[in-house]
Amino acid sequence: MKTALITGATEGIGREFVSLFAADSYQLVLVARNEQKLKEICSQTPVPATYYACDLSDLKQAQSLLDSLEQRNMIPDCVVNCAGYGQSGEFTGLSWEQQANMLHLNVETLALFTHSFARQMKQRGSGIIMNVASIAAFTPIPHMAMYAATKAFVKSLSEAVDYEMMDYGVRVMTLCPGVTDTKFYARPGMTRSLLNAPLLHTATAHDVAVYGYRSLLKGKTTAVHGWQNRLSIFLSRFTPRRITVGVSARAASHAQKGAS
Ligand SMILES: NC(=O)c1ccc[n+]([C@@H]2O[C@H](COP(=O)([O-])OP(=O)(O)OC[C@H]3O[C@@H](n4cnc5c(N)ncnc54)[C@H](OP(=O)(O)O)[C@@H]3O)[C@@H](O)[C@H]2O)c1
Numbered sequence: 001m002k003t004a005l006i007t008g009a010t011e012g013i014g015r016e017f018v019s020l021f022a023a024d025s026y027q028l029v030l031v032a033r034n035e036q037k038l039k040e041i042c043s044q045t046p047v048p049a050t051y052y053a054c055d056l057s058d059l060k061q062a063q064s065l066l067d068s069l070e071q072r073n074m075i076p077d078c079v080v081n082c083a084g085y086g087q088s089g090e091f092t093g094l095s096w097e098q099q100a101n102m103l104h105l106n107v108e109t110l111a112l113f114t115h116s117f118a119r120q121m122k123q124r125g126s127g128i129i130m131n132v133a134s135i136a137a138f139t140p141i142p143h144m145a146m147y148a149a150t151k152a153f154v155k156s157l158s159e160a161v162d163y164e165m166m167d168y169g170v171r172v173m174t175l176c177p178g179v180t181d182t183k184f185y186a187r188p189g190m191t192r193s194l195l196n197a198p199l200l201h202t203a204t205a206h207d208v209a210v211y212g213y214r215s216l217l218k219g220k221t222t223a224v225h226g227w228q229n230r231l232s233i234f235l236s237r238f239t240p241r242r243i244t245v246g247v248s249a250r251a252a253s254h255a256q257k258g259a260s
Helices: 013-022 036-045 058-069 096-124 144-163 192-196 204-220 228-235 241-259
Strands: 002-005 027-032 049-053 078-081 125-131 168-174 221-226
Touching: 002 013, 013 078, 027 036, 027 125, 036 049, 058 096, 058 168, 078 096, 096 125, 096 144, 096 168, 125 144, 125 204, 144 168, 144 221, 204 221, 204 241, 221 228
Parallel strands: 002 027, 002 078, 027 049, 078 125, 125 168, 168 221
Antiparallel strands: none
16 A cells, blocks of 8 residues: 655645545555644544644654654655745744744755655655645745745755656656635735735635646646646746736735735
């Protein structure tokens, strides 16, 4: 039986991935902070499922999860690095601590997991890692500057490592959701008003995960959900950077206004 490890498994896009991998008879290793929810999900899934309740913005906890898997000789066939969050606000208006925490989760732990699992998969000669970035990876976003930068990092790292792994039977895929209706917008400093911002298409977590899963099966390297998102990324290639950044700023400040 194949094994999938999914971070951010309790909510939103990650929770949908749990159902999709379970439907494909993977046994599951689920990771998030909320132990109660993890327990519930494990008891509901029709396949063997275990969980690790840990805070992945704490590198020590992330490393000890890896150590524990290694002790059990467990190298997943598929890893979905989905845990992540965003913050809106001016870069200088948000505290460094708030932003550093996001950097630890969205960047450092994701890079640590990609490094550790890609190495083990390379030795074995097979494996897939799906890193969840965002359409924010394509353009700097004023008022969400750090978040967009973390996602640009995820995309850049994943595409480069995917290329390096080409001859070893290992793939590193990047999934780029657009605006998706999840608890992502319920965090402090975020607001659901971005879900209704002009020019943005809002998707469900289910649709994004199904698209991601299909893209993984098709062997896509980078998968951007939604034709509207793909079109705007395509058009941005022919638009002066300053204008693209300005359009992003308008969308993000729309979200900020709703929050204040
Ligand atoms: N929603 C969007 O519009 C959107 C758009 C583009 C990209 N994305 C990306 O998609 C991914 C999933 O987002 P989502 O919309 O599904 O968000 P979500 O509904 O808020 O779910 C986030 C998941 O990550 C877990 N998580 C958060 N902080 C964690 C931490 N410190 N340690 C361990 N687990 C943690 C949460 O569980 P616990 O709270 O139990 O820890 C939850 O399971 C993120 O990487 C996000 O950046 C989202």
